Amino acid sequence: MDEVGVDKLVHVGLFAILVVLWNRSFLISAAKIKKQLIVIAGTALAYGIAMEFVQKYFISNRSFDGWDILADAAGTIGGYFLALQSYKKINPCRNRGRNQN
Numbered sequence: 001m002d003e004v005g006v007d008k009l010v011h012v013g014l015f016a017i018l019v020v021l022w023n024r025s026f027l028i029s030a031a032k033i034k035k036q037l038i039v040i041a042g043t044a045l046a047y048g049i050a051m052e053f054v055q056k057y058f059i060s061n062r063s064f065d066g067w068d069i070l071a072d073a074a075g076t077i078g079g080y081f082l083a084l085q086s087y088k089k090i091n092p093c094r095n096r097g098r099n100q101n
Contacts, residue, residue, distance in 0.1 A: 011071035012078065019044050019079025033087050041080045048072030
């Protein structure tokens with residue numbers, strides 16, 4: 001695999017990890033999980049897009065790459081589904097109200 005392909009895989013992986021970990025830090029009720037995930041995924045994608053424009057206009061020797069935005073979007077979507085699946089398995093609200101002793 002060439003260097004460009006590896007770069008895109010890194011983008012996908014990093015944005016998937018970003019969405020999953022960011023979501024884990026804000027675990028809330030099951031009723032709000034999808035809305036929370038959409039907000040986090042949207043924010044992560046906006047960050048990725050913004051960084052491409054920062055590279056284009058503010059950092060020398062760096063350029064805008066639309067393929068990086070697509071890789072960021074793929075990672076964000078993957079992270080969304082991974083976080084949703086892990087939330088269904090963990091469900092932090094399942095023992096609320098029960099005696100834990």
